[in-house]
Amino acid sequence: MFTLRKRLRKRISKSINTVLIGKNNFTDFILSNPEISESMGIKGYYTIDESEDEHYYIGNLDLLFDDLISKKIDNIVLCDDGIDEKTCNEILLIANKKMIRTYLIPDFKHLSYNVNSLNMQHGIPIIKSMPEPLDNYENQLIKRTFDILFSSFVIIFILSWLTPIIALLIKLESRGPVFFTQERSGLKNQTFHCLKFRSMRLNREAHRKMATKNDERVTKIGSFLRKTSLDELPQFINVFIGNMSVVGPRPHMVEQTKKYSKILDQYMVRHFIKPGITGWAQVMGARGEIYTDEDMHNRIEKDIWYIQNWSLFLDFKIIFLTVVNVIKGDKQAY
Structure with missing residues (x-):
């Protein structure tokens, strides 16, 4: 198992693109140790001033800002305490929007970025700007195993007999497909086809406009499906396939992502993990129609809290609260 894990980590590290910002004793030590730099996926470093090191030197900070936008960078490690606070804020702001994970060396002087997660990488203390339990491979395995087992149970024992009944009711009331995709x-802002039982009549605005209260597009059977959340059941197929999780931030329409990623600084952080059928925001009442940007901001805050505080027990709690909400009814479900 240890050998397999070592090989897996080596393979994963090759696909990771990590860059250092700054040149000091920490960067010299990391870059001089092939085992450490390879395991962290380090490709080189950027500095305030030009460097004569042709091997690992990538460019100055102007090039860094260009590369953050145009190139695939997975992680950045801030090592230089000579970078001014404004520049640090700009780097972290772009990193959040581009879903790039950021780390800080502990003696870094600008510690006003929610720095509360200390990691040790080969004996080197590194502060992560946001705690993220699901960045751990073991936790990812636990969550994925649970997703497969739970979704398999639902598909075999519920969807297998319920789908034909719902399909017949949908077909009897309106023309069109049974499923709405x-x-x-x-994850990482990659688009996927989200499955639902069709709850609306065929219309041109389905992919652009969210359902509203007393929406005329919603059919009678569709209204029942939406109020009971039965329209979401086919998403367990998405979970089984692997592009969703049972619990996580709700996946938004592509148009919503384009809109709110420009308005809310931390919006894209929610894509660090897979979206879910249910989530912390939903069980805390942040679901349904979005009236203002503040509504979306409150929802994103809860999504990020979930990412920072994930545990298997928390997933169980959210599933339990979801079932309770379905039984007693949710005013925001329409």
């Missing part, structure tokens, strides 16, 4: 934003 829509492109949604998923």
